[in-house]
Amino acid sequence: MxxxxxxxxxxxxxxxxxxxxxxxxxxxxxxxxxxxxxxxxxxxxxxxxxxxxxxxxxxxxxxxxxxxAGGLGVGARDPAFYAAAFRRDFGVALSAAPTEIRFGPNERRPVHRWWPYVQGFSAGWVEAVLRRYGVGPGSVVLDPFCGSGTVPVVARSVGATAIGTDLMPIAAFVARAKLAWEVPPGEFRAAVDRVLARRGAPRAPLPFLRETRRQFSPSVLARLRVLRESIGAEPEDGPGTLLRLAFSGILIDASRLKRSPCLGYAEKPRQDTTTPDRLLRARAETIAGDLEALGARRATWGPPGTIHLGSASTVPIPAGSVDLAVTSPPYVNGMDYVMNYKIDLAWMGFVRSYAELAALRAAMVACDNIPRSVAAGHHPSASVRGDPWLGDIAREIDRNIRRKGTYRRADMARVVTKYFDDLVPTIRAVYRALRPGGRFVVVNGDSLIAGTYVPGDLLFARLGAHAGFSVESAEVARSRRSGQRRGFELRETILTLRKPAAGVARK
Ligand SMILES: C[S@@+](CC[C@H](N)C(=O)[O-])C[C@H]1O[C@@H](n2cnc3c(N)ncnc32)[C@H](O)[C@@H]1O
Missing domain, CATH: 1.10.10.10 (Winged helix-like DNA-binding domain superfamily/Winged helix DNA-binding domain)
Incomplete structure (x- = not known):
C-alpha cells in the first residue's frame, strides 16, 4: 500500500x-x-x-x-585484502606492536622540548631503534625528512654522527638549532636579557601574511615586532641561533591561534604586552637549563651533525656511508606543512610572499593542497605506473569521485599518484647512502580517500622493495581514526627495510 x-x-x-x-x-x-x-x-x-x-x-x-558504515563499498579492497596480499608478496605479516611514536612525550624531554613540532615523532622510540641496531660513537644516522630534528638530536646524544634533510626552512633551522649544544648557557642568558630589555622602536616590519593583525592582539603584535627587530640585530650564530629558536617557538602561544595539529583560531585567555616577554623568558630558561645539563655529559656527545636544507632526494651523501636511516615522511593525504607553519616561516623571514609559499608547497612531497597545475603536469614514473595496487587505487578514487559528482578536488587520484612518485627518489637516495646490510626504519600511515582505502604504509614498503630493499617487518604502532569517517580505523606502521648485505645479489 x-x-x-x-x-x-x-x-x-x-x-x-x-x-x-x-x-x-x-x-x-x-x-x-x-x-x-x-x-x-x-x-x-x-x-x-x-x-x-x-x-x-x-x-x-x-x-x-x-x-x-565501515567506509568502503561492497567489493572494495579493504585493509585485510592488502594485508593478505602483502603477506603473500613479501612473507611479512602486519603485526601489532603498540608503541608510543607520537611527539607528545618530547615536550617533557630536554632539547626535544625546545620547539613545538606537533608532527614530530617520539624521541624515546628513536632511542630504542638506535639501541636495537647498536648505533653509538662512530655510527652514521640519516633522517631524510628530519623535521624538527628528533633523529639527529638522539643520534648526537648517543655519540653518533647525524645527517638530516628537510625542505621546509623553519624545520631545517629548528633541527640545526637543536644541535647547537656548544653555546655557553651564560652567554645565551645574557643575550636574552639584552633582547628583553629593549623597549619601543625600532620594530621589525609586519610579516606579509594578510591576517597578521587578526592573529595577534595589537599590544602583543607591537611587542613581538620590537623583540623580532632586537633578535635580528644579534649575530645569527651562537646564542643568536637559540634566541631565534626561542622566539619562533613562542609565536603560536602568543597568538590567537593553536596547532592541534592543524593551524586554526583558538579560544585563549586575554593576552597583553607582557605575554611575549613571559613566554620568551620561560622558553629561554628551559633551553639554558638543558644546555647546562648537556654540558655535564659533553664527553658522550657525537659530532655536531649536518642538517641540509633541501629536498630529501637530492642532498649529496656519499654512497654506502650511512649505518641506519630512520624517518617519517609526510603521510598520503596528510598535513600541508607549509600552510601549518606559515606563521613561523613568515616571521622568521624564510618566506617573503604568497608566491614563495606556493613555490615551497609545490616542491614538497605532494599534499592535497598542491596547485591543480602541478598535479596536472605530473607524469607518473615507471615505478609508480608499474605498481598494480596504485593503478587500481587511482582508478577507484576516480570512479568514486565521478559517481558522487563533486569532491574536494576532482584530481585527487593524480595527487595520490604524485605523492607516491615524490617518495621514490628519496627511497632510492637512502638505498644508495646506506652501507650494505644497513636498515631503513620508516613510520608511515594509511588513509581513506574518496571512499577508497589507500595503504600508504604498505605501498611505501612496496616502493622500497622495488628500489632493492628487502622488507623485514611491518609493525602497527597505533591506530587512529579517519578524519572523514570517524568509525573507520586507520593506523601508523613502523616498516623496517634492509639493504642486502655485501655479496647478496639484488633481486
Ligand atoms: C612527518 S614530518 C617529520 C618529523 C620528524 N620526524 C620530527 O620528529 O620532527 C615530515 C617532514 O618532511 C618534510 N618534507 C616534505 N617534503 C620534503 C622533501 N621533498 N624533502 C625533504 N623534506 C620534505 C616536511 O617539511 C616535514 O618536516
Whole structure:
C-alpha cells in the first residue's frame, strides 16, 4: 500500500543522490542542491532515513547508505585484502606492536622540548631503534625528512654522527638549532636579557601574511615586532641561533591561534604586552637549563651533525656511508606543512610572499593542497605506473569521485599518484647512502580517500622493495581514526627495510 512518503518524490530523489554518492558519502548541503530541496526538508528526511537505519552519518557530516558504515563499498579492497596480499608478496605479516611514536612525550624531554613540532615523532622510540641496531660513537644516522630534528638530536646524544634533510626552512633551522649544544648557557642568558630589555622602536616590519593583525592582539603584535627587530640585530650564530629558536617557538602561544595539529583560531585567555616577554623568558630558561645539563655529559656527545636544507632526494651523501636511516615522511593525504607553519616561516623571514609559499608547497612531497597545475603536469614514473595496487587505487578514487559528482578536488587520484612518485627518489637516495646490510626504519600511515582505502604504509614498503630493499617487518604502532569517517580505523606502521648485505645479489 502506498504511504504518504511513497507519494512524495522528495525522499526518493534524496535516496537516489545518496546511492549515487556511494561509499564516498555526501553532505546535507550537497544533497539539498542535488535533490533540489530546501535544507530543512533535507534535514527532516535525513533524520527519518537515519531513524530507520537506511543511512548513516560519518564524521564531518557525510551521509551514505548504512552498508557503507565501515567506509568502503561492497567489493572494495579493504585493509585485510592488502594485508593478505602483502603477506603473500613479501612473507611479512602486519603485526601489532603498540608503541608510543607520537611527539607528545618530547615536550617533557630536554632539547626535544625546545620547539613545538606537533608532527614530530617520539624521541624515546628513536632511542630504542638506535639501541636495537647498536648505533653509538662512530655510527652514521640519516633522517631524510628530519623535521624538527628528533633523529639527529638522539643520534648526537648517543655519540653518533647525524645527517638530516628537510625542505621546509623553519624545520631545517629548528633541527640545526637543536644541535647547537656548544653555546655557553651564560652567554645565551645574557643575550636574552639584552633582547628583553629593549623597549619601543625600532620594530621589525609586519610579516606579509594578510591576517597578521587578526592573529595577534595589537599590544602583543607591537611587542613581538620590537623583540623580532632586537633578535635580528644579534649575530645569527651562537646564542643568536637559540634566541631565534626561542622566539619562533613562542609565536603560536602568543597568538590567537593553536596547532592541534592543524593551524586554526583558538579560544585563549586575554593576552597583553607582557605575554611575549613571559613566554620568551620561560622558553629561554628551559633551553639554558638543558644546555647546562648537556654540558655535564659533553664527553658522550657525537659530532655536531649536518642538517641540509633541501629536498630529501637530492642532498649529496656519499654512497654506502650511512649505518641506519630512520624517518617519517609526510603521510598520503596528510598535513600541508607549509600552510601549518606559515606563521613561523613568515616571521622568521624564510618566506617573503604568497608566491614563495606556493613555490615551497609545490616542491614538497605532494599534499592535497598542491596547485591543480602541478598535479596536472605530473607524469607518473615507471615505478609508480608499474605498481598494480596504485593503478587500481587511482582508478577507484576516480570512479568514486565521478559517481558522487563533486569532491574536494576532482584530481585527487593524480595527487595520490604524485605523492607516491615524490617518495621514490628519496627511497632510492637512502638505498644508495646506506652501507650494505644497513636498515631503513620508516613510520608511515594509511588513509581513506574518496571512499577508497589507500595503504600508504604498505605501498611505501612496496616502493622500497622495488628500489632493492628487502622488507623485514611491518609493525602497527597505533591506530587512529579517519578524519572523514570517524568509525573507520586507520593506523601508523613502523616498516623496517634492509639493504642486502655485501655479496647478496639484488633481486
Ligand atoms: C612527518 S614530518 C617529520 C618529523 C620528524 N620526524 C620530527 O620528529 O620532527 C615530515 C617532514 O618532511 C618534510 N618534507 C616534505 N617534503 C620534503 C622533501 N621533498 N624533502 C625533504 N623534506 C620534505 C616536511 O617539511 C616535514 O618536516
Amino acid at each position: 502506498a504511504t504518504g512518503r511513497d507519494l512524495d518524490p522528495a525522499p526518493r530523489r534524496l535516496t537516489d543522490a545518496i546511492v549515487r554518492a556511494g561509499p564516498t558519502g555526501i553532505t546535507a548541503k550537497q544533497l539539498a542542491d542535488r535533490a533540489r530541496l530546501a535544507p530543512e526538508r533535507v534535514e527532516h528526511h535525513l533524520r527519518a532515513l537515519a531513524a530507520e537505519r537506511s543511512i548513516v552519518r560519518h564524521g564531518r557530516g557525510l551521509w551514505s547508505l548504512a552498508r557503507y
